[in-house]
Amino acid sequence: MAKRIEAHGVTAFYSSFKAIDSINMTIEPKSVTALIGPSGCGKSTFLRSINRMHEVLPGARNEGKLLIDGQNVYDNDVDVTAVRRMIGMVFQRPNPFPTMSIYDNVISGLRLNGVRKKSTLDDAVEKALRGANLWNEVKDRLPRPGAGLSGGQQQRLCIARAIAVEPQVLLMDEPCSALDPISTLKIEDLISELKNRFTIVIVTHNMQQAARVSDRTGFFSIDQTGDPGRLIEYDDTSKIFTNPSEKKTEDYITGRFG
Amino acid sequence: MTAQVDTERPVVIASGDQLKAKRLPTWAPVAVAAAAIVLAAGLVMGTGWGGPVLTGVVAAVLFIVGLGVAGGVVEGRRAGSNRVATTLIYSAFLLALAPLLSVAFVLVTKGFERLDGNFLGTSMKNISAFDANGGAYHAIIGTLEQAGIATLITVPLGIAGAIYIVEYGRGFLANAIRFFVDVMTGIPSIVAGLFILSFWVFVVTPIFNDGRPGYSGFAAALALSVLMLPTVVRSTEEMLRLVPGALREGAYALGIPKWKTIMKIVLPTAGPGIVTGCMLAVARAAGETAPVLLVAGGNPAINFSPFSDNQSSLSLYVFEQAGVASQYAPARAWAAALTLVVIVLTLTVLAKLLARRNKLAR
Numbered sequence: 001m002a003k004r005i006e007a008h009g010v011t012a013f014y015s016s017f018k019a020i021d022s023i024n025m026t027i028e029p030k031s032v033t034a035l036i037g038p039s040g041c042g043k044s045t046f047l048r049s050i051n052r053m054h055e056v057l058p059g060a061r062n063e064g065k066l067l068i069d070g071q072n073v074y075d076n077d078v079d080v081t082a083v084r085r086m087i088g089m090v091f092q093r094p095n096p097f098p099t100m101s102i103y104d105n106v107i108s109g110l111r112l113n114g115v116r117k118k119s120t121l122d123d124a125v126e127k128a129l130r131g132a133n134l135w136n137e138v139k140d141r142l143p144r145p146g147a148g149l150s151g152g153q154q155q156r157l158c159i160a161r162a163i164a165v166e167p168q169v170l171l172m173d174e175p176c177s178a179l180d181p182i183s184t185l186k187i188e189d190l191i192s193e194l195k196n197r198f199t200i201v202i203v204t205h206n207m208q209q210a211a212r213v214s215d216r217t218g219f220f221s222i223d224q225t226g227d228p229g230r231l232i233e234y235d236d237t238s239k240i241f242t243n244p245s246e247k248k249t250e251d252y253i254t255g256r257f258g
Numbered sequence: 259m260t261a262q263v264d265t266e267r268p269v270v271i272a273s274g275d276q277l278k279a280k281r282l283p284t285w286a287p288v289a290v291a292a293a294a295i296v297l298a299a300g301l302v303m304g305t306g307w308g309g310p311v312l313t314g315v316v317a318a319v320l321f322i323v324g325l326g327v328a329g330g331v332v333e334g335r336r337a338g339s340n341r342v343a344t345t346l347i348y349s350a351f352l353l354a355l356a357p358l359l360s361v362a363f364v365l366v367t368k369g370f371e372r373l374d375g376n377f378l379g380t381s382m383k384n385i386s387a388f389d390a391n392g393g394a395y396h397a398i399i400g401t402l403e404q405a406g407i408a409t410l411i412t413v414p415l416g417i418a419g420a421i422y423i424v425e426y427g428r429g430f431l432a433n434a435i436r437f438f439v440d441v442m443t444g445i446p447s448i449v450a451g452l453f454i455l456s457f458w459v460f461v462v463t464p465i466f467n468d469g470r471p472g473y474s475g476f477a478a479a480l481a482l483s484v485l486m487l488p489t490v491v492r493s494t495e496e497m498l499r500l501v502p503g504a505l506r507e508g509a510y511a512l513g514i515p516k517w518k519t520i521m522k523i524v525l526p527t528a529g530p531g532i533v534t535g536c537m538l539a540v541a542r543a544a545g546e547t548a549p550v551l552l553v554a555g556g557n558p559a560i561n562f563s564p565f566s567d568n569q570s571s572l573s574l575y576v577f578e579q580a581g582v583a584s585q586y587a588p589a590r591a592w593a594a595a596l597t598l599v600v601i602v603l604t605l606t607v608l609a610k611l612l613a614r615r616n617k618l619a620r
Contacts, residue, residue, distance in 0.1 A: 085513030099526040109512035132603040
């Protein structure tokens, strides 16, 4: 049940500062799309604009249209919590809920949205943890605190928590930047598996990672500090990394800029 | 590189390439302390300038100077000043501890004299200040009821107010509330008492009481609430601000509504800190005398009802007993003071244990 994402002129503001300008982009279902670009170019802002997390910050707002299978998530009559249930998110730093056990962390999205039945929750925990490749490591200590896991395990716990609510799109904001290479590898493997169930959009600073995991890549950039970020080029990953059409993209991926 | 830059010399921090340095032997501080005490005793007692207290002060000064000089000579300037700074910090700690320990010591030694079953189980009804018996049962009831009602009023209200300020409030209204909470923190307790006296006791209760003013334990609880509220709001606010935004975002990203995020994620995370703040407020309220005196009036007899007639409280009882010229009253005052401290301490410990008791085995 993965969904297609279409951005039409998506623009994001922080108060009066325009952070991204008119992003147009179509993201196909069951694909991995990587967003790359220098720091401050608006990749994360665009990612957070997809599930309306951008507007959580004071003074932040969006313009344009963002369609999920044809429904504009910026419409006034849209229920924000429903959008976020449909579009899950994994953050840069693992953020398990510190007062909750591993078990409670995984089902927090379900339980706090009203699911009470023990058997349903038990099944959801196992399914989500298996989906996040964490089941074998934690199955014997589900009542232990989630914050007691290692960084890589915490991040997979957060992925399990995100996929437990059965979203259709999964957004990942630099999910491996705080992790060691082995944990990174595990999460990259996981991304290739999750691709069969979800539409995945991943922001990364690591170009090898983008090349390894993604089908399509979007390159964001800014002309100079203070300008809004723009989507410079968006194409198949193989093309972006071998034969980009834009000079800027080539400069960035060959390390001459950024 | 210009010539000007070349003329600048780097500041020499370490000389030579020796990593090991001379150290004072471990017995040196003890030896310096002994020498300081002997010298101070000779100087102060020998000349008859003062007693043991002055000796202690002079010995401490001599110890700091002596250790600093010895360290400076043997170990070098940096190590010498380190020894002086360390000693100063330890002395400051001991100095801060001294009043606390001396209060606790006096309270326990003097309070134990009358702290028995008779004291805890009887009131002062039909007992004059010049009788040897009598107790604080009525005052204990008063303190527990007044502080309890005040807590029931302020904790939900204060936490809700703090949630508004931190999670919902934007702009003028939130800033105004914060400002007035700050102002309320500075209200003297007598003013809170006068406010309830003039508003509740003299204006509101006469309506339901055939025109007679209604002194009561509940009025005291209201006055204590005025004093507790700002403490609860401010401490809860600080604790809520310490909860990382990443946790809120993590919850929002799961499609959890904001109010549920606050109830189930933010408040439990800030829980232990909020409990500490509330207990500070309770402790302050339990020790207030002036508002209780004004609006509950005091009562030598047992009155279980906080809503009708005068009531006493432990702090008011201490105040009354301490002011009476009777050879038996001071013992009752000390015992009541000890009882009050023990009650507050017990409540604080219980609350902390309750907050720390987590379903998660760490």
